[in-house]
Structure formats: C-alpha cells, structure tokens
Amino acid sequence: METFVQSIVSGLLTGSLYAMIGVGLTVIFGVMRIINMAHGDMVMFGMYGAFLSITFLKIDPFLSILIWIPLAFFIGVFIYRFLLKKIVPAGELNTLLYTAGLSLFIANLVLLIATGDYRTIKLKYAIMPLRPFGISVPIPLAIAFGMAILITIALYWFLVRTDTGRAIRATSQEPEAAALMGVNVDRTAIITFALGTALACSAGVLLAPSLYLYPTVGEILVAKCFVIVVLGGLGSVPGAIAGGVLLGVVESLGAVYVSVPYKDAIGFVIFLLVLLFRPSGLFGVGKS
Amino acid sequence: MRKIVIVLAILLLFAAPWIVSAPFFIHLMIMVLMWTVLGASWNILGGFTGQVSFGHATFLGAGAYTTMILYLKLGIAPWYGIPIGGLVAALIALPIGFICFRLRGPYFALSTLAVAEIIRLVALNWESFTNGPVGLLITTLPEVTFGGKSIDWENKIPFYYIIAVIALAAIVATYIMSRTRLGAYSLAIREDIDSAEAIGINTVQTRVAALSLSAFFAGVAGGFYAMYFRYIDPDAVFSIALSVEMVFIAVVGGLTTVAGPLIGAIVLVTFGETFRQIFLVGHLIFYGLMMMIVIRYLPEGIWGKLRLWFVTRH
Numbered sequence: 001m002e003t004f005v006q007s008i009v010s011g012l013l014t015g016s017l018y019a020m021i022g023v024g025l026t027v028i029f030g031v032m033r034i035i036n037m038a039h040g041d042m043v044m045f046g047m048y049g050a051f052l053s054i055t056f057l058k059i060d061p062f063l064s065i066l067i068w069i070p071l072a073f074f075i076g077v078f079i080y081r082f083l084l085k086k087i088v089p090a091g092e093l094n095t096l097l098y099t100a101g102l103s104l105f106i107a108n109l110v111l112l113i114a115t116g117d118y119r120t121i122k123l124k125y126a127i128m129p130l131r132p133f134g135i136s137v138p139i140p141l142a143i144a145f146g147m148a149i150l151i152t153i154a155l156y157w158f159l160v161r162t163d164t165g166r167a168i169r170a171t172s173q174e175p176e177a178a179a180l181m182g183v184n185v186d187r188t189a190i191i192t193f194a195l196g197t198a199l200a201c202s203a204g205v206l207l208a209p210s211l212y213l214y215p216t217v218g219e220i221l222v223a224k225c226f227v228i229v230v231l232g233g234l235g236s237v238p239g240a241i242a243g244g245v246l247l248g249v250v251e252s253l254g255a256v257y258v259s260v261p262y263k264d265a266i267g268f269v270i271f272l273l274v275l276l277f278r279p280s281g282l283f284g285v286g287k288s
Numbered sequence: 289m290r291k292i293v294i295v296l297a298i299l300l301l302f303a304a305p306w307i308v309s310a311p312f313f314i315h316l317m318i319m320v321l322m323w324t325v326l327g328a329s330w331n332i333l334g335g336f337t338g339q340v341s342f343g344h345a346t347f348l349g350a351g352a353y354t355t356m357i358l359y360l361k362l363g364i365a366p367w368y369g370i371p372i373g374g375l376v377a378a379l380i381a382l383p384i385g386f387i388c389f390r391l392r393g394p395y396f397a398l399s400t401l402a403v404a405e406i407i408r409l410v411a412l413n414w415e416s417f418t419n420g421p422v423g424l425l426i427t428t429l430p431e432v433t434f435g436g437k438s439i440d441w442e443n444k445i446p447f448y449y450i451i452a453v454i455a456l457a458a459i460v461a462t463y464i465m466s467r468t469r470l471g472a473y474s475l476a477i478r479e480d481i482d483s484a485e486a487i488g489i490n491t492v493q494t495r496v497a498a499l500s501l502s503a504f505f506a507g508v509a510g511g512f513y514a515m516y517f518r519y520i521d522p523d524a525v526f527s528i529a530l531s532v533e534m535v536f537i538a539v540v541g542g543l544t545t546v547a548g549p550l551i552g553a554i555v556l557v558t559f560g561e562t563f564r565q566i567f568l569v570g571h572l573i574f575y576g577l578m579m580m581i582v583i584r585y586l587p588e589g590i591w592g593k594l595r596l597w598f599v600t601r602h
C-alpha cells in the first residue's frame with residue numbers, strides 16, 4: 001500500500017511538469033496546426049538555462065525562471081516570425097519536417113557548445129527528501145510541482161479571462177471565423193507560439209534539478225510530449241493537463257508493478273492504442 | 289546522352305577505389321553509399337506514397353540484429369545474413385504497416401516514432417536474445433576466397449564493393465518502382481488518398497507493399513552496417529536520430545526522384561563525416577540546417593531542382 005501511494009505521489013509530481021510541456025505543444029498545435037518537433041529542445045533550453053544560472057550567475061534555478069520565461073517568450077517570437085511563419089501555410093507535413101530540422105540544428109548547436117557531457121544541478125537545501133506520512137518527496141520536485149501548478153493556473157486564467165486568451169481559443173476552434181470576428185490571427189499565432197515556447201522552457205528550468213542534462217534530452221521529451229497531447233486530444237488544454245498527469249502516474253506505477261526498463265514503453269503502447277481506437281483523445285475533446 | 293552519363297556514373301562507382309585510395313576517403317564513400325541505400329529506402333515509402341515515417345531505424349535495426357544473431361548463434365555467414373536481414377525487416381513491416389496505416393499524415397508519422405521506440409526498448413531489455421545494452425560484437429569475419437585469393441576483411445575495399453552493389457540495387461529498384469503499377473498507385477495515394485481510394489486503388493495494400501519494399505532495403509543496409517562496424521547495440525541501430533537522418537537524406541536529395549537519395553547522401557554525409565573528423569560531435573548540425581533551407585527554398589530537393597533545371601533548359 002505504501003509503495004502504491006509512493007508511486008502515485010511521484011507520478012503526480014513528474015506528471016505536473018509533463019502537463020506543462022504538453023500544454024505548450026497543444027496550444028501551438030491548436031492555433032497553428034504545427035506539430036512542433038523542436039518543442040523538446042525548448043525544454044532543453046530551459047534546463048541549460050537553469051544550469052547556467054546556478055553555475056555562472058549563482059542564482060537559484062527556481063528563481064531564475066523569472067529571467068528565462070520572458071527570454072523564452074522572445075526566442076519563441078523570433079523562431080515563429082523569422083523561421084516558421086513562411087512554412088506554416090505549406091501544410092502539416094512540411095512543418096513537421098521543418099521543425100525536425102530545427103530540432104536537430106538546435107540540439108547539435110548545444111552539443112558543440114556545451115559538449116555531450118551529462119550534467120547535474122546540486123542544490124544545497126535539497127540533499128534529503130521530505131518525508132510527510134512516510135512518503136519520500138524530493139525537495140526539488142516538490143518545489144517544481146508547486147510552481148508548475150501556479151504557472152498552469154496563471155495560464156488558464158490568461159486563456160479564459162483575457163481578450164488575447166479568448167482570441168487564442170477562438171483561433172484554435174475556427175481560424176477563419178475568428179478572423180472574420182476581428183481577431184488578428186497573425187498576431188495571435190505569434191503570441192501562441194511564444195507562449196508555448198515559454199511554457200516548455202520554464203518546465204525545463206523546473207525539471208533541471210531533478211534530471212540529467214544533456215543536449216539531446218529533447219529527443220526523448222518530445223516523444224513523451226506527443227504521447228501526452230494525443231492522450232488528451234490534440235489541441236485541448238485540459239486534455240494535455242490530464243494527459244501529462246496520467247502519463248506521469250502510469251510511468252511511475254509501471255516502474256513499480258511492471259518493470260523499470262519497460263516503463264517508457266508503456267506510454268508508447270497506450271499512445272498507439274489511443275491513436276488507433278480513440279484518435280480524438282481519451283476524453284474525446286481534441287480534434288483529429 | 290542520358291545513357292552515357294549513367295554508364296559513366298556506374299563505371300566511376302566501381303573504379304573509385306582505384307582513383308583515390310586513402311582509407312578515410314574509402315570510408316567516406318562507404319558511408320555515402322550506405323546512406324544512399326537508407327535514403328532510397330525511405331524515399332520508396334516517403335517519396336512515392338507520401339507517408340512520412342519517423343521510425344525507419346526499426347528496419348535498419350531488424351536487419352542488423354538478424355545478420356549479427358544468425359552469424360553469432362548459427363554460424364550463417366553475413367552474405368547470407370544480409371539478404372535474410374532484409375527479408376526479416378520486410379516481414380516486420382507488414383504488421384507495422386497494417387497498424388500504422390490506419391492513421392494519416394502527421395498521425396502516421398507519430399505512430400511510427402512510437403513503434404520504433406517500443407522496439408528499441410524491447411531490444412534494449414530482451415537480453416537473452418539481443419545481449420541488451422552491451423550489444424553484439426563480431427571479432428572475425430569468415431574466410432572467403434574470391435578469384436583464387438582470400439579476401440582481406442581488414443581492408444575496406446571489399447566492403448566498398450559490397451555496399452556499391454547494394455546501393456546500385458536500391459537505385460535500380462527505385463527506378464523500376466517509378467515505372468510500375470505500384471509506383472503509379474503510390475503517387476496517386478500521395479496526391480490524394482481519398483480519390484485514389486475512390487478510383488479503386490487498395491490504398492492499405494499499396495502502402496504496406498511500399499513499406500515492405502522500403503523496409504527490405506533498410507534491413508539490407510542494417511545487415512551491412514553490422515558487418516562493416518562489427519558491433520551493434522540498440523541505441524546505435526534503433527535510435528530516433530537514425531530514423532530522422534534517413535528522412536533528411538531523402539528530402540534534401542529530392543523526394544520521388546531516382547538519384548535524389550544519392551545526391552542527398554553525397555551532400556549530407558560528406559559534410560557530416562568531415563565535420564565529425566574535425567569537431568568529433570555535433571555533425572548533424574548541417575543536416576538540420578540543410579533540412580530547413582530545403583523545405584523553405586527547394587521543396588523539390590537538390591536533385592529535384594537540378595533535374596527540373598535540366599528539363600526546362602533542354
């Protein structure tokens with residue numbers, strides 16, 4: 001019983017961060033129909049950002065998120081405005097290939113600069129895990145969990161309550177109708193892409209103290225990310241949140257009750273089953 | 289004119305080791321030809337039927353492991369193992385095709401990525417069969433006499449001729465495909481799958497056939513990979529990066545063209561291997577850059593564009 005609760009808790013903690021990455025990918029897909037293969041590399045950016053902050057600037061990684069969110073937003077604006085904008089009308093497959101190229105370019109650029117060495121971030125206050133009710137909770141993951149929830153709530157509020165958020169949701173539902181209602185679709189696309197990038201990057205900052213850092217980490221993360229958004233239905237924000245948490249819990253239960261080496265495969269198997277039998281996602285809200 | 293160029297190119301292909309014999313150059317040409325086979329393999333599916341697969345490493349890995357395991361456990365020499373590896377890859381492609389082709393466009397691409405990851409994880413963990421992450425190693429290749437002389441496997445030239453023959457076969461197969469019904473059906477599917485279905489083409493069967501043919505060549509290239517490097521492990525032959533590299537070579541060279549994969553491999557692999565010699569890491573940076581440039585400015589690929597230019601000029 002204790003192992004069960006323990007694995008549910010660990011799953012929820014990781015799942016909250018998966019959810020953040022997934023939400024980023026899904027809003028981008030919803031508005032622009034881009035399957036962004038470089039999304040994982042934005043997470044990697046955030047992880048290296050956290051590493052740079054603590055090694056060179058001596059800023060706590062969790063605090064450094066205040067620098068990296070706006071920076072990632074501008075990187076997102078730049079990528080969309082100068083690299084992606086002309087490609088998007090060429091169709092989903094071309095953007096898929098283009099962002100795959102972008103992903104390889106970014107990962108290898110970082111590989112050249114930072115080398116392929118595995119790096120870790122050590123926090124002085126995070127040597128021992130917290131132990132509420134006999135359950136072990138690593139401190140960095142607990143802080144990351146709290147911040148992920150705050151960021152997700154802020155995002156939700158933004159999407160539901162602000163005009164820009166409404167414009168994003170409207171464009172996601174029906175771009176032409178949104179344009180006819182006076183939504184500046186082009187501006188909305190830039191903001192959405194930048195927002196998605198900022199989410200991925202801040203998830204990277206939060207994940208950094210709990211994972212190993214290496215330049216091609218994005219490859220694995222982006223694959224997980226697809227699992228998450230397909231589980232929840234592509235284009236659906238609540239779906240991506242649920243999908244992220246679900247994947248986190250399934251992985252951690254799988255590691256305990258199935259086998260550690262196959263825990264990553266479980267996600268992919270579920271992914272295939274959902275794609276084949278419920279292409280609109282487990283909750284039936286996404287668009288296929 | 290065209291025939292003369294083709295004959296000259298084939299002569300050059302077989303005479304190349306005599307013209308330049310530096311070991312690095314021979315290695316480079318072997319890599320270019322191996323990637324030509326892989327690019328051609330991807331092109332048979334991706335170029336003709338328009339189905340973007342991000343999981344072709346599965347077939348490369350299946351071929352590599354088949355060749356290696358047949359040799360290590362049953363003593364079957366790699367020259368039988370390589371074609372058998374291709375057949376095994378083609379067989380594995382059948383169930384994968386029937387499952388994944390229920391999906392379209394980007395969803396198909398994502399499903400192939402997932403299948404490839406599942407198979408990589410299985411290869412990594414099925415230790416009794418694949419030896420897991422430790423990988424498989426051949427120390428010596430069996431002795432073969434050719435024209436009365438024993439072939440020296442420490443020399444790269446025999447490998448060059450083996451891969452040259454395979455690459456030629458892959459290119460000829462692409463040419464034949466472009467001339468047959470399978471090719472025509474595939475192109476119809478690429479242009480508009482619903483219309484193809486409406487005029488009576490069995491789109492699932494056609495795509496599975498193209499995938500299987502494509503997988504055969506990837507498997508053969510995998511078998512060659514195992515024999516040439518004499519060492520394989522799951523992360524070397526089943527990685528996402530390999531699948532992505534195949535896509536890039538086919539797209540950069542020119543989709544649906546016969547010579548495109550060769551041109552793509554010459555451009556990307558030459559640069560990549562040279563870059564690797566100098567910087568050791570990050571040689572794929574140029575692949576990413578070229579992909580972005582090609583999609584943005586040359587959607588028909590380098591060879592596709594050149595060919596268009598020749599056609600309009602003459």
